[in-house]
Each structure stands twice: as C-alpha cells, then as structure tokens.
Amino acid sequence: MDPKALVPGIKPGRMDKAAIEAGFGDLHPALDDHEALVAADRCYFCHDAPCQTACPTEIDIPLFIRQIATGTPEAAARTILSQNILGGMCARVCPTETLCEEVCVREVAEGKPVEIGRLQRYATDTLMAQNVHPFERDAATGKRVAVVGAGPAGLACAHRLAMMGHDVVLMDARPKPGGLNEYGIAAYKSTEDFAAREVAWLMQIGGIELQSGVALGRDVTLEALKAEYDAVFLGLGLGGVNALGVDGDDREGVADAVSFIADLRQASDLSALPVGRDVVVIGGGMTAVDAAVQSKLLGALNVTIVYRRSQERMAASVYEQELAQSKGVRIICNASPVAVHGNGAVREIEFEFTDDALAPTGERFRLPADQVFRAIGQTLTGEGLPELDGRKIAVDGTGRTSLDGVWAGGDCASGGDDLTVTAVAEGRDAAEDIHMSLMG
Amino acid sequence: MADLTSNFIGIKSPNPFWLASAPPTDKEYNVRRAFEAGWGGVVWKTLGEQGPPVVNVNGPRYGAIWGADRRLLGLNNIELITDRPLEVNLREMKSVKRDYPDRALIASIMVPCTEEAWKAILPLVEETGADGVELNFGCPHGMSERGMGSAVGQVPEYIEMVTRWVKQYTRMPCIVKLTPNITDIRKPAMAAHAGGADAVSLINTINSITSVDLDLFAPEPTIDGKGAHGGYCGPAVKPIALNMVSEIARSPEMRGLPISGIGGVTTWKDAAEFMALGAGNVQVCTAAMTYGFKIVQEMISGLSQYLDEKEISLSDLVGRAVPNVSDWQHLNLNYVSKAKIDQELCISCGRCYAACEDTSHQAIDMSEDRVFTVKDDECVACNLCVNVCPVEDCITMEQMAPGAVDPRTGKVVEAVPADWTTHPNNPMSATAAE
Known part of the structure; x- marks a missing residue:
C-alpha cells in the first residue's frame, strides 16, 4: 500500500495524481x-x-x-x-x-x-x-423580469422567459452561474466543466443579463426588485446547512458536505485537495453519497456513511448506495451521532444505535475520524421572503408565491423533490405563468 | 442423432445443406473449406462459356438492409457469374470432387441461349465428375442484359427449350434454377418440368435497390455516382421464397417434381420450413456470407434434434406441410378465435393498444393503470396485436369452442367447417344460387 494513504489527518495527495484523475472520470461514459x-x-x-x-x-x-x-x-x-x-x-x-x-x-x-x-x-x-442553440427569441415584449439564483430553476426560468421575448436579469450570489450543477453535484457526473459549458450554451438564446456575486438580502432586496421589474422569480436554493446539534460539532475537521463538494468542484488540481484518512459522512441522501464517494476517490482510507434510519429509507437511491459500496464506502444505518471527540481536531465520533422510530437503544460505538461531513439536509435562508410552507417558500402549482408578482421554484420552494430535473420543471412552468400574467 | 443423409434426384450428400451457386463457391479454396466445415454439397459458382471471362465492377458489389444491432437482414448484389477462366474452374472442380467423393458437387451453368453453346460446355462439365448441373435462369442483374439469366427464366418457352438441350446432351441430373422476378412461379416451373428437368431450384435473387444515398442521390451500392438494380437475398426474402416453393409443391401438374429450396435460409429452422413445404434439400448463401461456413454445424445439430424430437425421418419431413397450404376460399369461416392477453406476461407497453386503436378494430381496452384487455365483442382475431407485442406468447389467439356465442357477431360458433365457396354472400356459391 502507498504509505501516503496511511498518513493521519487531513492531507492532500493521498494517491497519485493519475489515479485520482482516473477515479474522477465520467461515471457513465458517453455512448458512441x-x-x-x-x-x-x-x-x-x-x-x-x-x-x-x-x-x-x-x-x-x-x-x-x-x-x-x-x-x-x-x-x-x-x-x-x-x-x-x-x-x-x-x-x-x-x-x-x-x-x-x-x-x-x-x-x-x-x-x-x-x-x-x-x-x-x-x-x-x-x-x-455542434454549438447549435436550437431556439430563437420571440419579438421583444418590453417586459423585464428578475431571476434570483442561477441554478437549475433560475436558468430554466430565465431561458424560457428570454425565449418568449422578455428581458431577463439573472442574479446569483456565487461567482459562477449554475448553482448546484456548478458547485453541488459529484465531479464524476459533470466532467470537463460541463456545467459551465451548458450555461454558456444556454445563454446563447440572448436577452439574459447575468449578474454574478449579487445576493438577495445583501446586495439587493426583494422590495427593490419588485419595484424595478415586471416580475420576480426566486430560485434561491437552500443556503443553510443543518447542524449536528451534538457536543463537538465545531471541532476542527467537522465540515459541511456541500462545502467540501463545492471546493472539490472548483479545485483545479484534485491531488492538491486535502482529505482525511478516516472520513465519516453523516446523512443518507445524494449529498452524503457524493461526499463519501469523492472522499474515497481522493484517497481516504476508510470512508463511512452513517445514517440514522434504516437503509431502505435512505434518500439516496439504491443505485447510489451501491455505487458508494462499490467504491469501498461502508454504510452504517440506524445510528445517530451523540458526540464528536478530540483534542481540538476531531479524533473520533460517537454514535448511538436507534430503532426505526429513532429512539435511542443505549448501544453506542465510536468510529475513528479525522474528517466528518455533515450531510443532514439544507435549509432556506434569508429574510423578507414570501410566506413559507413549513421551511420553504409556499407556492401554488404554477410557482406563484404569497407576494404579487413574485414566483419561486427549485429547492427553495415547496412541493416536488429536490432534484435538478424538478427544479427545471418548476422554473419552466413559472416562466410560462409569468408570461401569461404579463401578457394576459 | 437423426440420419440427415440426403438423396436429391439421385445425388447423395451427408446432409441436405448445400451452398448455393454464389461467391462462397467461386473457387477450390473456398469449397474445400466449406466441405471441411461440414456442408453436404456445393453448387459451384456459375460457369460461362469458354473464352475471355466476364468482368465485375471494381466498386461495391453488395448493398444491405439491417435490423437491430446491424444484423444483416437483406443483401443485394450485382456480381456476375464467375470471372475466372472456364478451364481453371473445371480443373478445380475435378480436384475437389476427387477428394470429396461423398459430397455433392453441382455445376451451375449460364451460356448464351443457343444449342451450340450448351452442347459445347456440357461434356466439359461432365468430365469433372460433377454430380449434376444447375441451369442458371435466375440472375436478374447484368447477365440478363445480355439475354441470359433471368432473361431466359422469364420466358417459359426458352426454359423448356434449353432444358431439352441439356437433357439431350448430358446424362447428368439437371436442376433448373428459377427467377422469382415473374408473376406466376408455376409457369417457368412447368416449362422446366416439360423440358425434362429432374428438379427445380428456387428462388434466385429478387430485383432490388436496397437504398438510396441521400447525399449522392444514387442507388446503393453506388459505383462512381450510379447504381444498378441487383439481386436481393437473405432472411428478408424467405417469405417470398417459401410461398413460391409451396406454389410448385402443391401444383397438381408438378406433383413429385423435386425442389431445391433457396431464399434466406439462415438456421436449421428455416431449412425445416422449406423442406416441410416440399423442398427436398436447401441451398444457402447469404447466411454463410454473413457468418462464415461454420453455421452449417448449427443447421446439422438443429435439424437432427428436431427430427429426433418429432420422431420422423428427413424424408417424412419433406412436403409434410404441403397439404395444409390452401386457397383462401377454402379456409374455414366457422373457425372463430379471440385475442387473449396474458396479464402475467404483459409489460404494459401499450403497443397492442396503439395498433388496434389507431389502425385496426378498436378492440383493446386500456385502463387508467395501464392494464390492457381485449374487447371480445370487437375483436376480429386479426392477429396484429400478437405481431406487434414485444413479448412472445403474451398475446395468443384462443379458439372459441363450437356452441359458444361470438360476442362480436352474436352468432353461435358452428362445429362444422364452412368456407367462402358456400357462403351466402358469395354470388358464385352453390347455396346462393339455390
């Protein structure tokens, strides 16, 4: 075994660069x-x-x-x-x-x-x-729409609006557009900078002005957007990450899985990206799998996903679970974290087995860990938003919110699964409704 | 292991699988390899008259039709008869026959339509020790422009005339190979029969253009921007060949005329079907050209297993289906069946529904949860749903028992057969005349 793999702590270059790059190749190679x-x-x-x-x-x-x-x-x-x-x-x-x-x-x-x-x-x-953009804009309507968030929902909404002749200003808090496509999903699903290429291709429709680094609540307010534009679409995504809520959650080495994935997606040299020797990912969804698999691909020796309920209830599909397992990730179910131990940095994480109703059983165990990722869900953040339904913006079937002239879609809005494809559908359908509303 | 030994018009071969006269049988090298692979016989690539041989195009000779995964379904060719000197072919035939005395070796011949031409070539062929001759009256391309091949096969009088010459000038058994590029296959077959042919073989290839190059606007295969019609063969032509074989086999005038079945034989099953419709043996070309000579091993093992399972001999198989080939007017109109969908096997693709609803009798019902069922009161048992269903045996045609009431017509299913000849709607029927 390569001795670099055994070094404790969060270190880069646990495997050769070539091996890392091979691991991050296309998950499903293109069909010829x-x-x-x-x-x-x-x-x-x-x-x-x-x-x-x-x-x-x-x-x-x-x-x-x-x-x-x-x-x-x-x-x-x-x-x-x-x-x-x-x-x-x-x-x-x-x-x-x-x-x-x-x-x-x-x-x-x-x-x-x-x-x-x-x-x-x-x-x-x-x-x-072929660098062909297959759609053309309709005649200009003179209407202006603000789309907040350049993730899948915002992009789909902006494109459809632009196609129907409206002028769109597309804002995103991050330096690059694409949302989770650019920052969130596993690298082996979007190789060769596909997310950025797709956005550039999409923008060929024309009529979309991109404003990067513009955050709602920091650089612009919903009130101001409502006043300035004929309509507003909110595709904010979920900016916050749930905390573990246990002792030691703030120890060095404990991080959000989404941040790890974002760093990984933006890294120009994966062999320079540090990863723990013993990585524990807490959660049961796609983000947990993406973080775990990519940790393994970076060269982590032991990677374990710990999920509080039974395996059948994991939000990650069976396919994703098997992908993780095929890469050498261990999945432990029915266990909740109770404490993160260590002297400054994390050294171990302690779990308690739970029954299916999440009641503690009293059985505890510890896993060695020099890196712990939280992947237990994200939350909507921001103030002055339309009314919520639970923890998300309440919308009707066409994306209308409680505020007149404001629509919402994607992960920030109620209804539907938190999937890229669902966000696209919601953005598209909101655009159609905005169009009806503006032109009706 | 069933005995596959074949005796076709006195020509013996260890099995009924012969390679048809075509590129695979063009020379000694191939034919020896074919015999080593197990082929029972070979019809040597067609010989022409003495003198400078024909020439072939130097561009593509074949065009094709493909199914899924580029599986070759139909092949078209514009290759002519052998382009090697006659004496070379004859020398090689003699050499092969000497070394493989148990295999059938037939010489295919195509010379101009004159008595002298046939009289000249037959003794030369006889001298090779060949077991018989096959008169190529079938090739539809190239040679037909010179008054040979299908140009002869399309004129029954010529067929009869040439066949007589051949029977007159050689003692070798004579097979007449027929072209399908005619309206009624019985006419040329009758002519061959009248001329004294020992057998007919069919079908030769069908006039065809396989496709058009939509950039060059030229037929395929394209030679320097132009294409000519070629002869179509392979699995795609099998239904046409089966019908033509059966037409001859069930013709009272030609009862007992031996038939060598040709046309898309690809597996043992195809061969068995030809033989059941009256072919005494089969000839194969496209399948060998697609997969190589080794396929004969599957044909041998498959036919043998089938005969063992049926507990019949090879000769029992020949013609066994002929009595069941009928005219439409004699089909039993009192036979009533209904489509039935096996819900266990159904995968809910809905193809039966689309086909029936859009193009047939609106006899399949689709429920909200995609359960497909047949409406017996609308079903005419056309079989389209069976044919478009991707799952074998999922939809079957179930016969209605005599005495039951057909919900479509409201009539009781009669036990006694009745056909169109006696149907009251038939103005020519005996009962209607009463």
Missing part, C-alpha cells in the same frame, strides 16, 4: 454512435409511455429515442430541450433509476431498462458539440 443505435433500438415506443409520465419535465422519451434510432440525434435533442433546457445535465445527474428507467417496460420485463439517461446525453451532447 453504434452503441446509441443499439440502445435506442431497445425502446418499444410505448403508447402513452410510462417513462414520459415519470419524467418531471415530461420529455417525449419514445419520440427522442426514435429520432436517435433513425439517425437524427439533433432532432432528438430538440425534443428533449423543448421540455428541459438543461437536458444535458439532467442526462448526467437525474436518478433515472427512480424516474424514467424505473418504469421502463423493459425494466419491468427484464430488469434492464432502455438506457434513457445515456441516450438523452448522446442526443444533447451531439447538438451541443
């Missing part, structure tokens, strides 16, 4: 032309297809697959992008195993669905490689 034809040929072109129903953006999947099968992936891409302008990213990050591919009749029949996600990527990659 022949593979795409073979994969497309497996589609039965179902009537009223279940896959289309299962897609939050309702892409006409049988149609786009048939368009691939007949040698017109560009037409397939138009079919996809007309419903989902971030079809390229969704092809990479959608949990297809719990959406379209789960209900594919071939999954039902053979346990082997049509590879819808990879086919979608094939089509969208083909079009994007």
Whole structure:
C-alpha cells in the first residue's frame, strides 16, 4: 500500500495524481454512435409511455429515442430541450433509476431498462458539440423580469422567459452561474466543466443579463426588485446547512458536505485537495453519497456513511448506495451521532444505535475520524421572503408565491423533490405563468 | 442423432445443406473449406462459356438492409457469374470432387441461349465428375442484359427449350434454377418440368435497390455516382421464397417434381420450413456470407434434434406441410378465435393498444393503470396485436369452442367447417344460387 494513504489527518495527495484523475472520470461514459443505435433500438415506443409520465419535465422519451434510432440525434435533442433546457445535465445527474428507467417496460420485463439517461446525453451532447442553440427569441415584449439564483430553476426560468421575448436579469450570489450543477453535484457526473459549458450554451438564446456575486438580502432586496421589474422569480436554493446539534460539532475537521463538494468542484488540481484518512459522512441522501464517494476517490482510507434510519429509507437511491459500496464506502444505518471527540481536531465520533422510530437503544460505538461531513439536509435562508410552507417558500402549482408578482421554484420552494430535473420543471412552468400574467 | 443423409434426384450428400451457386463457391479454396466445415454439397459458382471471362465492377458489389444491432437482414448484389477462366474452374472442380467423393458437387451453368453453346460446355462439365448441373435462369442483374439469366427464366418457352438441350446432351441430373422476378412461379416451373428437368431450384435473387444515398442521390451500392438494380437475398426474402416453393409443391401438374429450396435460409429452422413445404434439400448463401461456413454445424445439430424430437425421418419431413397450404376460399369461416392477453406476461407497453386503436378494430381496452384487455365483442382475431407485442406468447389467439356465442357477431360458433365457396354472400356459391 502507498504509505501516503496511511498518513493521519487531513492531507492532500493521498494517491497519485493519475489515479485520482482516473477515479474522477465520467461515471457513465458517453455512448458512441453504434452503441446509441443499439440502445435506442431497445425502446418499444410505448403508447402513452410510462417513462414520459415519470419524467418531471415530461420529455417525449419514445419520440427522442426514435429520432436517435433513425439517425437524427439533433432532432432528438430538440425534443428533449423543448421540455428541459438543461437536458444535458439532467442526462448526467437525474436518478433515472427512480424516474424514467424505473418504469421502463423493459425494466419491468427484464430488469434492464432502455438506457434513457445515456441516450438523452448522446442526443444533447451531439447538438451541443455542434454549438447549435436550437431556439430563437420571440419579438421583444418590453417586459423585464428578475431571476434570483442561477441554478437549475433560475436558468430554466430565465431561458424560457428570454425565449418568449422578455428581458431577463439573472442574479446569483456565487461567482459562477449554475448553482448546484456548478458547485453541488459529484465531479464524476459533470466532467470537463460541463456545467459551465451548458450555461454558456444556454445563454446563447440572448436577452439574459447575468449578474454574478449579487445576493438577495445583501446586495439587493426583494422590495427593490419588485419595484424595478415586471416580475420576480426566486430560485434561491437552500443556503443553510443543518447542524449536528451534538457536543463537538465545531471541532476542527467537522465540515459541511456541500462545502467540501463545492471546493472539490472548483479545485483545479484534485491531488492538491486535502482529505482525511478516516472520513465519516453523516446523512443518507445524494449529498452524503457524493461526499463519501469523492472522499474515497481522493484517497481516504476508510470512508463511512452513517445514517440514522434504516437503509431502505435512505434518500439516496439504491443505485447510489451501491455505487458508494462499490467504491469501498461502508454504510452504517440506524445510528445517530451523540458526540464528536478530540483534542481540538476531531479524533473520533460517537454514535448511538436507534430503532426505526429513532429512539435511542443505549448501544453506542465510536468510529475513528479525522474528517466528518455533515450531510443532514439544507435549509432556506434569508429574510423578507414570501410566506413559507413549513421551511420553504409556499407556492401554488404554477410557482406563484404569497407576494404579487413574485414566483419561486427549485429547492427553495415547496412541493416536488429536490432534484435538478424538478427544479427545471418548476422554473419552466413559472416562466410560462409569468408570461401569461404579463401578457394576459 | 437423426440420419440427415440426403438423396436429391439421385445425388447423395451427408446432409441436405448445400451452398448455393454464389461467391462462397467461386473457387477450390473456398469449397474445400466449406466441405471441411461440414456442408453436404456445393453448387459451384456459375460457369460461362469458354473464352475471355466476364468482368465485375471494381466498386461495391453488395448493398444491405439491417435490423437491430446491424444484423444483416437483406443483401443485394450485382456480381456476375464467375470471372475466372472456364478451364481453371473445371480443373478445380475435378480436384475437389476427387477428394470429396461423398459430397455433392453441382455445376451451375449460364451460356448464351443457343444449342451450340450448351452442347459445347456440357461434356466439359461432365468430365469433372460433377454430380449434376444447375441451369442458371435466375440472375436478374447484368447477365440478363445480355439475354441470359433471368432473361431466359422469364420466358417459359426458352426454359423448356434449353432444358431439352441439356437433357439431350448430358446424362447428368439437371436442376433448373428459377427467377422469382415473374408473376406466376408455376409457369417457368412447368416449362422446366416439360423440358425434362429432374428438379427445380428456387428462388434466385429478387430485383432490388436496397437504398438510396441521400447525399449522392444514387442507388446503393453506388459505383462512381450510379447504381444498378441487383439481386436481393437473405432472411428478408424467405417469405417470398417459401410461398413460391409451396406454389410448385402443391401444383397438381408438378406433383413429385423435386425442389431445391433457396431464399434466406439462415438456421436449421428455416431449412425445416422449406423442406416441410416440399423442398427436398436447401441451398444457402447469404447466411454463410454473413457468418462464415461454420453455421452449417448449427443447421446439422438443429435439424437432427428436431427430427429426433418429432420422431420422423428427413424424408417424412419433406412436403409434410404441403397439404395444409390452401386457397383462401377454402379456409374455414366457422373457425372463430379471440385475442387473449396474458396479464402475467404483459409489460404494459401499450403497443397492442396503439395498433388496434389507431389502425385496426378498436378492440383493446386500456385502463387508467395501464392494464390492457381485449374487447371480445370487437375483436376480429386479426392477429396484429400478437405481431406487434414485444413479448412472445403474451398475446395468443384462443379458439372459441363450437356452441359458444361470438360476442362480436352474436352468432353461435358452428362445429362444422364452412368456407367462402358456400357462403351466402358469395354470388358464385352453390347455396346462393339455390
């Protein structure tokens, strides 16, 4: 074993640069032309297809697959992008195993669905490689809309509004647009700077002015936006991270999984990125898996996900769980953290086993840890927002909030799963409603 | 292991699988390898008359149609008869036959439509020790422009005339190879029969253009921007070939005329189907050209297993389905069936629904939760749903028992067969005339 792997503490370069880069290669390599034809040929072109129903953006999947099968992936891409302008990213990050591919009749029949996600990527990659933007703006309406947050919901909303002739100002607190596409998802799902390339391609529609580094509540207020623009769309995402709420939560080495992932996504040299020898990730969702797998890929010796409920209840799909396990991540379920131990920096983290009702059982154990990631959910932050429904902005089916002229969508808004594809659907649908409202 | 030994018009071979006259049988090297692989016989690539041989194009000779995963379904060719000197072919045939006396070796011949031409070549062929000759009246491309191949096969009088010459000038068994590029296959077959042919073989390839290059606006295969129609073969032509074989087999005038079945034979099952429809053996080309000579091993093992399972001999198989090939007018109109969907096997793709609802009889119901069921009161048992269903045996046609009431017509299903000839709607029927 490489002695660098055994060094305790949070250190960079636990593996050779080449090994790290290989590990962070494309999770699902692109299909080549022949593979795409073979994969497309497996589609039965179902009537009223279940896959289309299962897609939050309702892409006409049988149609786009048939368009691939007949040698017109560009037409397939138009079919996809007309419903989902971030079809390229969704092809990479959608949990297809719990959406379209789960209900594919071939999954039902053979346990082997049509590879819808990879086919979608094939089509969208083909079009994007030609640097073609397939949509044109309608005649200018003279209306101006502020879109706050340049994540999937904001991008989808901005694009649809721009396409319908409105002028859009798209603001984001971060230095780069893209939201979680740029800062949040695992690097092996968005290789070769895809998130940034996709945004640049999307912006070719025209009529969208991007203002980076502009945060709601810090640089601009909702009141001011309402006054200045004809409509406002909030796609803020979830800016806060839940705390563990146990002793030692603030010890050195305890961090938010989302920050770790963001740092990783922005790192130009992954071999310079430090990671612990013994990493513990607390949580059971996609973020937990993304943090755990990437820790392992950086060279962490022991990576453990600890989840407080049973494995069946993990928000991460079975596919994601198996991905983690295949990379050597251990998953411990039914255990909650009770204390983070150490002298300054974390050395151990202590858990207590819980039953399915989360009641403590009295059985405790400790895991050695020099790095602990919190992945137990994110929260909406900000003041002066529209009324909330629970912990998120209350919206109706078309994204309207309690404030006149203000719409919201994506993770910050109530309803729907916190998925990229759901955010795209909500942003798109809000744009349609804004258009109706402005032009009606 | 069933005995696959074949005796076709007195020509013996260890199995009924022959390679058809085509590129795979163009020379000694290939034919020896074919025999080593297990082929029962070979029809040597068509010989032309003595003198400078024909020439082929130097661009592509083949075009194709593909199915899923580029599986070759149909092949088209514009290759002519052998482009090697006659004496070379004859020398090689003799050498091969000497070394493989148990295998069938047939010479395919195409010479101009004159008595002298046929009279000249037959003794030369006979001298090789070949077991028989096959008259190539089938090739639809190139040679037909010179009055040979299908140009002869399309004129029954020529077929009969040439066949007579051949029977007159050689003692070798004579097979006449027919072109499908005609309206009624029985006419050329009858002509061959009348001329004294020992057998017919069919089908030769079908006139075709496989595709058009949409950039060059030229047919495929394209040679310097132009294309010519070629001969179509492979799995795609099998249904046409089966019908033509059966038309001859069930023709009373040609009862007992041996048939060598050709056209898309790819597996043992295809061969068995040809034989059940009356072929005494089969000839294979495209399958060998697609997969190589080794496929004959599957054909041998498959046919053998099938015969063992059925407990019949090879000769029992030949023609066994012929009595069941009927005219439409004799089909039993009192036979009523209904489609039935096996809900356990159904994967809810809805293709049956789309097909029936959009293009047939609106006889399938789709529920909110995607359960598909047949409406017996609308189902005419057309079988389209069975054909479009991707799951084998999921939809079946179930016969209605005599005595039951067909909910579509409200009539009782009769036990006694009745066909169109006696149907009251038939103005020509006997009962209607009463």
